[in-house]
Amino acid sequence: MYEKKNPKDLSCGIGVTLEIIGGKWKPCLINSIHKGIHRPSELARQNPTASKRVLSLQLKELEEHGVIRKVIYPVLPPKVEYFLTGLGESLLPIVDLMETWGEDVLAKGVVVKKNR
């Protein structure tokens, strides 16, 4: 982990929200967990473009922020499951809107800028 040099902007609500779900895959993770995908390996299979590493990191951050809860089963091979906490569930309206808004834009064929 590295030191943050620039202060987070926690003055406005949006800043706070971004601090918590701002990661590239965090909204997807919340979404997937809500849909019943609980194990890390399954989450990784769901998002093949995400590196295993980031998923791991972002899951950890979500847990540290109290958005998800981690259950470790003392088995071998390892088994872990993640669940939304109350705080996590309170994020669902936002995540759902993001999901449907994006689908909508896709469906309507509104142009999304390509990579340059």
Added chain:
Amino acid sequence: MYEKKNPKDLSCGIGVTLEIIGGKWKPCLINSIHKGIHRPSELARQNPTASKRVLSLQLKELEEHGVIRKVIYPVLPPKVEYFLTGLGESLLPIVDLMETWGEDVLAKGVVVKKNR
């Protein structure tokens, strides 16, 4: 500008949404413009922690994505105003939720992790 090397994930709606409002200040900008702050200099004063440069860049991207509309007045000194398009307004529910969710979390004193 630089070449993007990593493909954007536009497979899921969330990916698309993040592509458009994923910038650090974009939700804030949308919010501010909606609240009647239209000129760049005012927007900059509203978010003192953001550098002029980034605001400029993100406004440009929002415009390229069709979220906001730019009006240039042929005056001196220059005058410019930004307005939400229909697409931009369709984002308001998301932005509003982000705003209120964050405020709520702040008010309830739920711990937000500090800089490390």
Added chain:
DNA sequence: GGATATAGGGGCAAAATTTTCACTATGACA
């Protein structure tokens, strides 16, 4: 003349985030 405000661009560097790859450890399976 000189300072200020306006909107924005360029170059460059710093910071932040993400990717890649190697590695731990163990039970099950062929």
Added chain:
DNA sequence: TGTCATAGTGAAAATTTTGCCCCTATATCC
């Protein structure tokens, strides 16, 4: 034995985002 799946970490590199500083041009005001 060798391989696979499991969950996760560490170091280092690549990529993306942001910040800083200087520059243009002009009208207004002191």
